[in-house]
Amino acid sequence: MNVDAGKLPLIRQQVVLSGVGGQGILFLSRLLAEAAIAGGFPVLTSETHGMAQRGGVVVSHLKVGGFDSPLVRTGRADLLLVLKEENVAFHREFLADGGTLVVNAPVPTDAGPRVRAHAVDADALALSAGAPHAANLVLLGFALARIGGGTAGGIFCSGGEIREALSRRQGGGGSRFAASLSALDLGIAHGTW
Amino acid sequence: MSDRILMQGNDAIARGLVEAGCAVAASYPGTPASEILSSIDRWRKKCGATMHVEWAVNEKVALEIAYTAAIAGLRAAVSMKQVGLNVASDPLLSAAYLGVTGGFLVVSADDPGPHSSQTEQDSRLLAMMAKVPVLDPASPAQAMALAGTGFDLSEAFGVPVMLRPTTRVCHASQDVDAAPFRPPVREARFVKDPARWAATPAYRRLLHDRLAEKIAAIAAWPATAPIRVNPEVSPAKAVVASGVAFAHARELFGELGISCRIALYQVIQPYPLHAAFIDHLLETYEEILVLEESAPVIEMQVADRRRVRGRMTGAVPGTGELLPEIIERLLSRFAGLPVPGGALPAQGGGRRPTLCPGCAHRSSFYAIRMAAPAGIYPSDIGCYTLGINLGAVDTVLCMGAAVSQAAGFDYAHRLSGKQVDIVATIGDSTFYHAGIPPLIDAVVQGARFVLVILDNGTTAMTGNQPTPGTGIGAGGETTAAVDMEGLVRACGVRFCRTANPDRLPEFIALLKEALDHARERGVAVVIARQPCAMVARAAGGKAPGAIVITEECNGCRHCVDRFECPALVFDEAANRVRIDEMLCTGCGVCVSVCPEGAIHLEPAGEKRS
Ligand code: SF4
Numbered sequence: 198m199n200v201d202a203g204k205l206p207l208i209r210q211q212v213v214l215s216g217v218g219g220q221g222i223l224f225l226s227r228l229l230a231e232a233a234i235a236g237g238f239p240v241l242t243s244e245t246h247g248m249a250q251r252g253g254v255v256v257s258h259l260k261v262g263g264f265d266s267p268l269v270r271t272g273r274a275d276l277l278l279v280l281k282e283e284n285v286a287f288h289r290e291f292l293a294d295g296g297t298l299v300v301n302a303p304v305p306t307d308a309g310p311r312v313r314a315h316a317v318d319a320d321a322l323a324l325s326a327g328a329p330h331a332a333n334l335v336l337l338g339f340a341l342a343r344i345g346g347g348t349a350g351g352i353f354c355s356g357g358e359i360r361e362a363l364s365r366r367q368g369g370g371g372s373r374f375a376a377s378l379s380a381l382d383l384g385i386a387h388g389t390w
Numbered sequence: 391m392s393d394r395i396l397m398q399g400n401d402a403i404a405r406g407l408v409e410a411g412c413a414v415a416a417s418y419p420g421t422p423a424s425e426i427l428s429s430i431d432r433w434r435k436k437c438g439a440t441m442h443v444e445w446a447v448n449e450k451v452a453l454e455i456a457y458t459a460a461i462a463g464l465r466a467a468v469s470m471k472q473v474g475l476n477v478a479s480d481p482l483l484s485a486a487y488l489g490v491t492g493g494f495l496v497v498s499a500d501d502p503g504p505h506s507s508q509t510e511q512d513s514r515l516l517a518m519m520a521k522v523p524v525l526d527p528a529s530p531a532q533a534m535a536l537a538g539t540g541f542d543l544s545e546a547f548g549v550p551v552m553l554r555p556t557t558r559v560c561h562a563s564q565d566v567d568a569a570p571f572r573p574p575v576r577e578a579r580f581v582k583d584p585a586r587w588a589a590t591p592a593y594r595r596l597l598h599d600r601l602a603e604k605i606a607a608i609a610a611w612p613a614t615a616p617i618r619v620n621p622e623v624s625p626a627k628a629v630v631a632s633g634v635a636f637a638h639a640r641e642l643f644g645e646l647g648i649s650c651r652i653a654l655y656q657v658i659q660p661y662p663l664h665a666a667f668i669d670h671l672l673e674t675y676e677e678i679l680v681l682e683e684s685a686p687v688i689e690m691q692v693a694d695r696r697r698v699r700g701r702m703t704g705a706v707p708g709t710g711e712l713l714p715e716i717i718e719r720l721l722s723r724f725a726g727l728p729v730p731g732g733a734l735p736a737q738g739g740g741r742r743p744t745l746c747p748g749c750a751h752r753s754s755f756y757a758i759r760m761a762a763p764a765g766i767y768p769s770d771i772g773c774y775t776l777g778i779n780l781g782a783v784d785t786v787l788c789m790g791a792a793v794s795q796a797a798g799f800d801y802a803h804r805l806s807g808k809q810v811d812i813v814a815t816i817g818d819s820t821f822y823h824a825g826i827p828p829l830i831d832a833v834v835q836g837a838r839f840v841l842v843i844l845d846n847g848t849t850a851m852t853g854n855q856p857t858p859g860t861g862i863g864a865g866g867e868t869t870a871a872v873d874m875e876g877l878v879r880a881c882g883v884r885f886c887r888t889a890n891p892d893r894l895p896e897f898i899a900l901l902k903e904a905l906d907h908a909r910e911r912g913v914a915v916v917i918a919r920q921p922c923a924m925v926a927r928a929a930g931g932k933a934p935g936a937i938v939i940t941e942e943c944n945g946c947r948h949c950v951d952r953f954e955c956p957a958l959v960f961d962e963a964a965n966r967v968r969i970d971e972m973l974c975t976g977c978g979v980c981v982s983v984c985p986e987g988a989i990h991l992e993p994a995g996e997k998r999s
């Protein structure tokens with residue numbers, strides 16, 4: 198349905214983003230989706246709206262490549278990004294064997310034997326940078342650096358493509374864009390081995 | 391760079407409507423349909439079309455406005471969530487008889503699950519009752535295309551048409567082609583024909599006959615006929631699916647490798663189901679599995695109980711969302727493959743939603759429990775339904791019912807010779823939507839209760855759409871504004887006072903005064919007026935100061951349990967409360983909540999550590 202037959206995508210990647218209302222999960226999933234489109238991939242996402250956005254559990258699904266269904270099934274996600282550590286307990290079911298968990302927490306959360314887990318204290322980093330509401334971008338930057346972005350075996354897009362997507366979204370140049378960029382770079386710096 | 395952009399389902403529907411020349415659009419906000427109307431206004435501005443776009447006071451009014459434009463020859467659309475369609479069902483059923491001259495689309499968004507609704511009802515059943523054809527998109531891109539198809543269908547047969555997306559279409563996003571467009575323009579022209587537009591019962595009978603003929607013809611309309619995904623094979627089994635259940639099924643057909651063994655059909659128009667398709671199914675297949683949300687609308691039209699399986703036969707769960715994990719199991723079983731036993735995604739669990747830090751509703755609810763500790767608290771639909779966490783919401787039925795339920799509780803107890811304090815809460819938007827008729831009724835019947843109208847000047851839950859009290863239109867333009875106090879008094883209420891609930895001691899005293907009035911003299915209304923904290927934050931409102939918690943905090947938990955501001959965090963190790971400075975708005979209301987006087991507001995800039 199959404200697959201352009203002329204240029205069948207080589208990448209198929211499924212990502213679940215989890216957090217609570219107000220943390221910017223929706224923003225993050227749209228940013229990633231826009232980066233995917235700019236990279237020439239078809240994309241499908243599914244978002245949480247309504248009452249849950251008032252501080253309740255919020256989850257976004259993101260599928261890059263030729264898919265029809267907007268939902269990631271349990272056991273299928275290549276990547277799980279968690280902005281609220283307590284959510285790992287009930288969202289780790291989405292991860293595939295060999296999948297990767299990146300969580301906003303001071304130390305890695307145990308997510309079972311067949312999962313690679315990475316942690317970054319994105320809240321503390323964002324606060325220290327004077328941008329407490331940009332923990333989402335710190336986490337994303339960290340994940341891109343730690344797992345690799347735009348490379349084989351890594352996330353479908355690179356840090357540079359996220360920067361471009363941010364600039365399109367926030368009209369590159371303003372103070373909001375500058376704050377977003379520095380949060381992303383802070384995460385990248387901490388994620389680089 | 392591609393010219394494809396990320397479009398949310400609701401945005402795609404809006405784009406499809408505007409592109410097809412929709413001239414009048416009206417709506418009342420409700421998840422998952424809320425974004426459609428604001429998006430229509432954005433597309434309108436983008437292509438420079440001349441349109442009337444409005445947030446109507448409720449769904450019934452919205453439908454009547456759009457319908458009327460369609461009998462004046464224009465293309466028009468109304469959008470709402472499924473329970474909104476209940477409110478608008480009266481004009482819908484009649485509009486089906488009378489028909490239209492311009493295209494008329496009713497977008498009713500369902501919420502199987504339900505994720506953010508009172509019910510998981512299926513709007514397609516209401517379409518069937520109304521004898522209105524209904525289209526069931528599987529993706530944002532298809533929803534966009536079907537908006538145009540819907541107008542064509544509506545005009546080809548002169549009937550209203552329903553477009554029924556679900557949450558997983560409305561709130562899915564997808565890359566969609568965003569080429570510039572120029573919508574067609576028409577001139578409004580109402581041709582008088584009172585025998586039709588004001589038909590009497592005798593003529594309605596004829597109109598009903600005519601409608602039945604139209605429905606029979608629509609069941610043969612080629613443009614909305616079911617699509618066979620894999621025509622190259624001729625197996626003995628078929629899966630018939632619609633909406634997002636089809637999207638899940640199509641993806642799973644590939645993954646499970648069953649495309650060569652089972653036929654897959656997408657039904658675009660679940661009602662009326664194409665007659666030739668029904669014959670074809672029954673002539674061709676031994677077993678047919680129907681996947682649809684959330685009622686067995688397709689299934690019931692394929693009338694062979696021995697060969698058709700679905701929600702009616704129990705082969706498919708009778709309630710709840712058809713998640714892809716469930717469809718994977720159903721398809722595996724149907725194909726004779728091993729059935730996977732993997733987990734379903736976690737339902738519930740995790741942090742419960744709560745009112746925002748600095749939300750004035752929290753103050754109102756705290757005050758209500760202080761003023762009427764033994765009271766009954768009927769409430770209504772909105773952010774303030776979360777007052778349930780604060781023990782200040784006892785009932786929630788449907789839009790506007792807080793007022794009628796308050797009256798109902800009084801009459802019921804009065805019969806038993808009892809008087810109870812009843813304090814009902816309703817938001818400003820909900821009050822305008824459905825709270826006024828029950829208030830008039832309560833005054834006339836001499837009901838004894840206090841109604842607190844939580845007036846935060848917005849429809850907050852659904853994304854801060856304007857209310858009739860704000861004087862702002864759907865596109866940000868200036869409109870007339872309704873005077874709430876004048877309206878309440880005009881309903882016959884003799885006690886009507888307005889106050890800021892964040893001034894807690896004064897507000898509690900006012901509520902007690904209102905309760906005294908209600909006990910002796912009938913309905914009292916208190917308008918709790920304070921802007922939504924989210925709106926204030928977005929507007930860059932300055933915090934009045936910084937909150938500190940002194941050594942006097944003895945860990946009694948009163949503020950966290952009874953006031954539940956997310957910025958008040960109980961530190962178990964230290965057995966005291968601390969402030970989460972990332973969340974605190976500095977509203978200062980908690981200062982008067984602490985019984986120990988341990989919470990202080992330091993004037994801005996003077997905070998000590
Ligand atoms: S959005 Fe506004 S009304 Fe709703 S909980 Fe937050 S502050 Fe309160």
Ligand code: SF4
Binds near residue numbers: 956
């Ligand atoms: S001042 Fe008190 S009530 Fe207001 S947001 Fe901060 S902690 Fe919550």
